[in-house]
Amino acid sequence: xxxxxxxxxxxxxxxxxxxxxxxxxxxxxxxxxxxxxxxxxxxxxxxxxxxxxxxxxxxxxxxxxxxxxxxxxxxxxxxxxxxxxxxxxxxxxxxxxxxxxxxxxxxxxxxxxxxxxxxxxxxxxxxxxxxxxxxxxxxxxxxxxxxxxxxxxxxxxxxxxxxxxxxxxxxxxxxxxxxxxxxxxxxxxxxxxxxxxxxxxxxxxxxxxxxxxxxxxxxxxxxxxxxxxxxxxxxxxxxxxxxxxxxxxxxxxxxxxxxxxxxxxxxxxxxxxxxxxxxxxxxxxxxxxxxxxxxxxxxxxxxxxxxxxxxxxxxxxxxxxxxxxxxxxxxxxxxxxxxxxxxxxxxxxxxxxx
Amino acid sequence: xxxxxxxxxxxxxxxxxxxxxxxxxxxxxxxxxxxxxxxxxxxxxxxxxxxxxxxxxxxxxxxxxxxxxxxxxxxxxxxxxxxxxxxxxxxxxxxxxxxxxxxxxxxxxxxxxxxxxxxxxxxxxxxxxxxxxxxxxxxxxxxxxxxxxxxxxxxxxxxxxxxxxxxxxxxxxxxxxxxxxxxxxxxxxxxxxxxxxxxxxxxxxxxxxxxxxxxxxxxxxxxxxxxxxxxxxxxxxxxxxxxxxxxxxxxxxxxxxxxxxxxxxxxxxxxxxxxxxxxxxxxxxxxxxxxxxxxxxxxxxx
Numbered sequence: 165x166x167x168x169x170x171x172x173x174x175x176x177x178x179x180x181x182x183x184x185x186x187x188x189x190x191x192x193x194x195x196x197x198x199x200x201x202x203x204x205x206x207x208x209x210x211x212x213x214x215x216x217x218x219x220x221x222x223x224x225x226x227x228x229x230x231x232x233x234x235x236x237x238x239x240x241x242x243x244x245x246x247x248x249x250x251x252x253x254x255x256x257x258x259x260x261x262x263x264x265x266x267x268x269x270x271x272x273x274x275x276x277x278x279x280x281x282x283x284x285x286x287x288x289x290x291x292x293x294x295x296x297x298x299x300x301x302x303x304x305x306x307x308x309x310x311x312x313x314x315x316x317x318x319x320x321x322x323x324x325x326x327x328x329x330x331x332x333x334x335x336x337x338x339x340x341x342x343x344x345x346x347x348x349x350x351x352x353x354x355x356x357x358x359x360x361x362x363x364x365x366x367x368x369x370x371x372x373x374x375x376x377x378x379x380x381x382x383x384x385x386x387x388x389x390x391x392x393x394x395x396x397x398x399x400x401x402x403x404x405x406x407x408x409x410x411x412x413x414x415x416x417x418x419x420x421x422x423x424x425x426x427x428x429x430x431x432x433x434x435x436x437x438x439x440x441x442x443x444x445x446x447x448x449x450x451x452x453x454x455x456x457x458x459x460x461x462x463x464x465x466x467x468x469x470x471x472x473x474x475x476x477x478x479x480x481x482x483x484x485x486x487x488x489x490x491x492x493x494x495x496x497x498x499x500x501x502x503x504x505x506x507x508x509x510x511x512x513x514x515x516x517x518x
Numbered sequence: 519x520x521x522x523x524x525x526x527x528x529x530x531x532x533x534x535x536x537x538x539x540x541x542x543x544x545x546x547x548x549x550x551x552x553x554x555x556x557x558x559x560x561x562x563x564x565x566x567x568x569x570x571x572x573x574x575x576x577x578x579x580x581x582x583x584x585x586x587x588x589x590x591x592x593x594x595x596x597x598x599x600x601x602x603x604x605x606x607x608x609x610x611x612x613x614x615x616x617x618x619x620x621x622x623x624x625x626x627x628x629x630x631x632x633x634x635x636x637x638x639x640x641x642x643x644x645x646x647x648x649x650x651x652x653x654x655x656x657x658x659x660x661x662x663x664x665x666x667x668x669x670x671x672x673x674x675x676x677x678x679x680x681x682x683x684x685x686x687x688x689x690x691x692x693x694x695x696x697x698x699x700x701x702x703x704x705x706x707x708x709x710x711x712x713x714x715x716x717x718x719x720x721x722x723x724x725x726x727x728x729x730x731x732x733x734x735x736x737x738x739x740x741x742x743x744x745x746x747x748x749x750x751x752x753x754x755x756x757x758x759x760x761x762x763x764x765x766x767x768x769x770x771x772x773x774x775x776x777x778x779x780x781x782x783x784x785x786x787x788x789x790x791x792x793x794x795x796x797x798x799x800x801x802x803x804x805x806x807x808x809x810x811x812x813x814x815x816x817x818x819x820x
Contacts (some may be wrong), residue, residue: 182551187610188547193795194612200793201678202742208660212740214729215793226795227550256658286729321730474678 237267242360247510253467257318265395274310288368435498444489540582544800560592574661597642599725619685666706687754695761714741
């Protein structure tokens with residue numbers, strides 16, 4: 165009935181090095197656990213769905229043949245953690261972006277891995293035509309990260325987005341993509357150097373978002389960029405929001421910071437969403453100051469940011485130059501109040517890297 | 519009568535597998551890695567599974583196991599028990615405070631085996647468990663949560679403290695066994711478990727879009743975040759009902775009626791880190807549980 169001693173079947177006593185690797189895996193996983201527990205205390209089902217999705221998306225990270233670097237190689241976050249949470253006011257959703265493979269996977273293979281992960285989640289797939297178009301943009305070019313995936317989980321369900329790096333100076337494929345979606349000739353701007361840095365595609369047939377980068381803008385130029393989305397009349401609101409959140413004069417910041425901006429296009433011809441991004445530390449400083457400023461602004465503007473407040477609590481008072489906060493985005497959606505997106509490394513917590 | 523050959527083999531297996539410190543082994547899994555682990559939780563679960571074995575044949579095995587789970591008691595907070603003996607937590611594991619679930623499981627075994635008297639159990643319930651309950655629920659919150667149900671970690675800080683229906687079933691079992699069902703927390707825990715199982719079973723009313731919906735098994739995992747496999751809730755409810763928690767019998771019958779894909783028992787997780795990837799398996803515990811299931815009909819006939 166019993167096959168003899170069971171404890172050693174299929175296993176062996178792990179050596180010290182292997183125990184160390186186990187410790188790394190457990191500690192890094194705990195960073196995600198901490199965030200999910202915060203969300204679970206309000207909606208355990210949504211948190212469980214997020215965990216289920218992260219298990220699939222991060223399979224390559226958990227199973228990486230380089231476990232010592234698998235949790236600190238990513239370009240999604242300043243500390244290399246392969247998951248970044250996004251918080252926005254008045255939202256119960258769990259939102260994150262993550263790597264889709266371990267560090268041993270070539271950047272050129274990551275788009276394929278991202279598509280595989282999405283299929284494994286049962287979330288559908290990108291149209292073949294779109295895949296070919298995005299492959300063409302990356303073909304033969306040097307990539308920094310290749311691709312990643314984002315997830316959004318709320319009471320309505322789960323949504324995913326694949327992000328594809330668009331390297332270098334662009335090219336014909338980029339020109340065509342931007343032209344088709346924006347309905348304008350490339351380049352967008354006569355004097356500024358503007359690069360398309362990334363394309364985000366909601367799966368299966370959702371929005372497509374183009375992410376650009378530019379070294380500083382004048383306020384009037386922000387208005388011009390917004391006009392491409394038909395949103396120029398909301399420029400004063402946007403500048404007011406940036407001022408309200410940062411507590412500083414807006415124009416010098418716009419001029420001095422490296423900025424990102426994006427257009428999110430609806431496949432059904434719905435309104436285009438415009439967002440303006442920059443690194444939180446460029447306008448606020450260290451993590452402790454970012455947190456303090458954001459929570460103060462939330463109070464003044466009547467925003468509910470309690471998930472962010474709970475999650476970022478270990479950053480309170482932190483003044484080290486390296487930050488866990490990443491990009492902060494100011495989002496202009498037609499006929500809706502302006503909002504912000506706060507990017508924060510998922511490593512914040514008891515094992516946080518200072 | 520239990521089959522003699524079967525009992526002999528089982529006892530031999532237990533002797534071979536019991537660690538020198540009295541613990542029964544489990545393995546921690548995180549992805550491809552696994553590491554042998556001795557903890558109070560698995561050892562107490564083993565004692566629970568060994569209830570039907572004749573006393574004289576396993577007296578020594580039981581004594582050593584009871585000594586081990588006794589060592590999981592906090593020195594600073596008598597009556598509070600943790601997953602590991604204090605100071606013996608493996609270096610690779612995150613610091614774990616004492617918790618209501620291990621306290622209930624271990625105290626119940628110590629009580630059943632005469633190591634603790636009813637007065638001590640009453641004292642532990644009042645001083646350790648009852649103060650660690652949900653005092654209020656601020657919406658939004660999971661729909662099955664009940665004020666008065668037990669939280670997991672025995673700590674007084676403001677950090678998130680997850681509520682688990684399986685852990686609550688283990689506390690209900692302790693209260694029922696000790697005849698203290700009238701104490702605060704018992705009814706609330708039972709009500710929460712009933713609502714939780716009902717919520718998990720009524721998937722079709724969910725507002726979530728079809729492709730994102732969870733299976734009933736996954737939803738049972740939502741109400742028992744520290745127990746990845748729903749059989750553990752079934753076992754906990756069986757135990758609670760056996761000790762007299764009759765209120766939970768309908769839930770137990772409902773769970774018994776559910777079917778899910780069977781995986782190999784040896785690899786079936788017995789517990790895990792809530793919302794995490796760390797899980798424990800114990801092939802020896804599963805063997806003993808299976809042995810018990812196989813033998814019970816014989817016992818009834820005998």
